[in-house]
Structure formats: C-alpha cells, structure tokens
Amino acid sequence: MLYLQSITILRAGSAADEYGNERPNWANPVRTSVSGVNVQPSGGSIEDTDDKQLTVTGWRLYTPRGMDLDLRETDRVEAEGTVMQVIGKVARWPAPGGGVHHIEADLREVD
Template sequence: MSVLYEQSIVIVRPGSSTDEYGNEKPDWGDAAERITVDQVNVQPSGGSTEDTDDKQITVTGWLLISAPGTMPDLRETDRVEFDGAEKQLEVTGKVGRWPVPAGVRHIEAQLKEVS
C-alpha cells in the first residue's frame, strides 16, 4: 500500500428521530451509525473562507480519496470524522465512484469543515 493512504476516517451515518410536529429528521447523536474506514487520504482542498461579520466562522475545504482497490460506502448524506474526533466534516455534493472497468477502483469526495 502507498504511504498516501495510511489515514483512517469514521463515516457517521445519521439515524432518524421525530420532531415535535411528527416530522422525521436526521439524528447525529446516539442513533448515528459509525463505520471505520482505513486506507484513505484526506487533505486540504480549495482553501478556506472566513465570515467575521457576526462571529468568527471559517469554512475549510477537504478532499477525501480512497486507496486504489477500495470502494467505501460513503454517501452524500453522511459526515466524516477525521483526525480522531477532532474534526467532523460534511460531505458536499455527490461522491465520485470509479468502479473496476475504469481501471482504478476508488472513491473521491469533497468535504467541508465549519469552525
């Protein structure tokens, strides 16, 4: 395995709960499923932006790439814990999937961190 893919993530898939009006909503607490995935590379991508009008908010882009030969079940509705539980990143947009016929089986996903 390449040294590029020595990181791990935890995919956080929301459970569901019901609000006071009877509507289903995502539950990121105890009902969430956690799936550990090894052999990935997560790196900064696209820079960051800041909003300082009301309070200090920084949005940073990240790129997740799985090792060749892997296809983790990451969905656009999931979140990703990275760097221990220090960072929880949101998946932005669709997850790119490159299956075997394309030659290199892996996924790529754009993520964002709001802090």
C-alpha cells in the first residue's frame, strides 16, 4: 500500500549561452511519467526570512523492490502538484545477486 503515488520526472534540455557554453534549459523539459512510487516528507521545513519569506521543505522518493528509475541529480520531480529539485546523487541500493533493489532520492521543494 506504500507505493501508490505517481510522479513526473522533468529533465532539462540544453541551450548554448552567449559564450557558446551548454546550459540547462528548463523552458520545455522532457517529461516522463512514473507510477508506483512513494514520496514522503523528510527533514522538516526551514524558513529563511532574511531577505524574503522562503520556506524550504525536504522530501524523499522511494521506489519498491526491483524498480530502478532513470533519475539523475540534475533532474526535477513533480509530485502532488509540486516541483522539487533532486538533491545530491540518487541512491541505488544493490539487490542480492545483482541489479537494483530500490532507489532513494532526496528532494527539495522551495516556495
């Protein structure tokens, strides 16, 4: 019953800047829908009110046993109407005998 959520993985295209360097272009990301995952709050929220009201909320994405995703640290994840950044490397836990047992990824929502 834990893996009933659906997400969309957002991957930026690339575009050259004025100096010819390739940069991520989030104007029209490639969208990949995935179902059967679990996204839970993780680490609480932090408020930063120095310059403006900003709330940063942590989340964690889990897949069930045997499910690997094409998810990179440069991607974003849309879940429950919220777009979140992938924070750090995606953890791919090895399965006994080879392959991936499941993945975990830290996500951050910034309002």
